[in-house]
Amino acid sequence: MSVKAAILGYGRNGSTMHADAMERHPEIEVVAVCDIDPARRQQAADRFGCQVFEDYQEMLAKTKLDLVTIVTRSDQHCQMTCDCLQAGANVLVTKPWALNTAEANMMVQSARESGTTLYPWLPSRWGTWLRRLKTLLDEKVVGDVFLVRRINSSFGTRSDWQTEKRYGGGYLLNWGPHIVDPPLVLMGQKVTSAFGCLRQVINPGDVEDMFMAVLTLENGCLVQAEHTVATGSLPDWVIQGTCGTIIVRNRELTIHQGKIPEPEDPTKYLSMAAGGAKVITEEVTGQLYGSEDEVYADLVAALQKKEPFPVSDDDALYLTEVLDAIRQSSETNKVVQL
Numbered sequence: 001m002s003v004k005a006a007i008l009g010y011g012r013n014g015s016t017m018h019a020d021a022m023e024r025h026p027e028i029e030v031v032a033v034c035d036i037d038p039a040r041r042q043q044a045a046d047r048f049g050c051q052v053f054e055d056y057q058e059m060l061a062k063t064k065l066d067l068v069t070i071v072t073r074s075d076q077h078c079q080m081t082c083d084c085l086q087a088g089a090n091v092l093v094t095k096p097w098a099l100n101t102a103e104a105n106m107m108v109q110s111a112r113e114s115g116t117t118l119y120p121w122l123p124s125r126w127g128t129w130l131r132r133l134k135t136l137l138d139e140k141v142v143g144d145v146f147l148v149r150r151i152n153s154s155f156g157t158r159s160d161w162q163t164e165k166r167y168g169g170g171y172l173l174n175w176g177p178h179i180v181d182p183p184l185v186l187m188g189q190k191v192t193s194a195f196g197c198l199r200q201v202i203n204p205g206d207v208e209d210m211f212m213a214v215l216t217l218e219n220g221c222l223v224q225a226e227h228t229v230a231t232g233s234l235p236d237w238v239i240q241g242t243c244g245t246i247i248v249r250n251r252e253l254t255i256h257q258g259k260i261p262e263p264e265d266p267t268k269y270l271s272m273a274a275g276g277a278k279v280i281t282e283e284v285t286g287q288l289y290g291s292e293d294e295v296y297a298d299l300v301a302a303l304q305k306k307e308p309f310p311v312s313d314d315d316a317l318y319l320t321e322v323l324d325a326i327r328q329s330s331e332t333n334k335v336v337q338l
Contacts, residue, residue: 003303005067006032006089008056008080010040013094014071019047021292022069027300034059056080060087066303070094073161074168078103082110085118092119092299096173096323097316104320108313119299119309120316122177123290129237129248130182132284136246137186141255143243147222148183150237153230163205170207172198175227176323178289180213183225184322189217195335196326201229213326244277248284255280 005022007014010033022028033044034053041052053059060068060083068084070077070093077093084091085107097120098104111118124130137145152175161167162174184191193216198208212226228234237248244257258277287294302309325336 001304002027002029003066003300004029004031004064005069006030006034006059006063006065007044008034008059008068008070008084009072010035010037010044011071014069015040015043017292018069018071018094019044021296023048024293025296025300027304028067028296032059032063032065057083060084060089065089067092067299074099074173075166077168078107081107081118085110085114085116088114088116090117090119090303092121094121095177096168096320097121098320099168099173101317101320101324104317108317111313117302117309118313119302120311120313121295122181122311122316122319123292123295124178124182125185125311126290126294127182127288128284128286129288130186132253133186133237133239133246133248136255137239140241141244141257142239142241142246145187145221145239145241147224147240148187148237149224149235149239150179150183150226151234152179152227152236153234154227155229155231157203157209159204163203163207163209165205165207169205170198171209171227172196172211172323172327176211176225176326177319179227180215180223180225180322180326181319183223184215184217184319187217187219187221187223189219189221190318191215191223191322191325191338192218193335193337194322194325194329196329198327198330211326211330213329215322251284251288253282253284255282 005028022030030048030050032051034056035041036054045052068089068091070080074096078098081091081093107118162169196213199210200208201210203209210228215223233249235247235249239246243259247254256277256279298310301307325338329336
């Protein structure tokens with residue numbers, strides 16, 4: 001039995017990233033699209049032969065839906081999600097699913113009360129970076145990991161709603177799910193404390209275009225996650241362990257393996273340096289930030305009660321709590337305990 005789905009927000013991502021994956025899946029039938037732009041509605045009608053709506057409340061009243069995918073502005077996610085859940089539709093909501101923990105709790109509560117399911121969109125958990133690094137860490141190729149750095153850099157400005165606080169803009173919410181969540185999943189540890197720094201550097205508007213977070217995990221490992229303004233080629237990942245370092249630049253993954261020898265003379269510091277390090281370089285293939293097709297395949301399996309969805313609303317709620325702590329730390333210039 002096909003999944004009768006609607007897309008709420010048929011803009012840049014709704015009409016490509018989500019619509020493309022839904023169109024390719026044989027068991028998803030797009031029966032409705034809602035968008036405030038009449039040109040977008042016409043595009044959807046021509047593409048899917050589906051009903052189109054300007055008002056999502058009208059869409060919920062007139063169509064029977066198994067799934068609504070919400071791809072609107074960040075500040076609209078909470079109310080739209082709660083309304084769709086209470087109307088009896090399951091919901092996949094794009095990142096960031098909520099502006100803060102209070103909104104996230106409202107959404108989770110709406111799902112519980114309505115008996116529907118809330119699916120968070122965290123595609124980086126399907127990403128090939130994360131999968132390959134998880135395998136390497138499980139094999140302890142660099143020993144015990146004590147520091148993970150996850151970096152994204154850009155050197156360009158934007159002037160859309162993502163630069164305005166009133167719309168839920170800012171790079172912590174926009175990029176945090178891609179940068180903060182994967183290292184936490186990789187390490188499989190909860191955060192005990194967070195220190196954050198948010199800055200507005202080159203973008204217009206009134207929100208940050210740069211953030212840096214230092215998170216301490218339960219096992220003592222540090223995670224440094226940042227979106228920064230920079231030219232050149234900064235590494236995407238640096239993973240430091242007791243027996244080496246992993247450095248990832250785009251698709252190139254390099255493993256530097258070495259074991260620090262016991263010093264012949266403890267008073268001579270230089271003799272403690274590792275020597276003869278083994279260097280292994282490989283290419284990471286596939287979708288680095290996750291395959292939309294894989295996400296929707298898992299979503300259909302979950303909706304048809306075949307398999308549990310790999311990401312729970314509790315997972316997304318916890319990430320929101322961590323992002324809130326990073327923001328609070330930046331505002332107060334204090335370490336926040338979780």
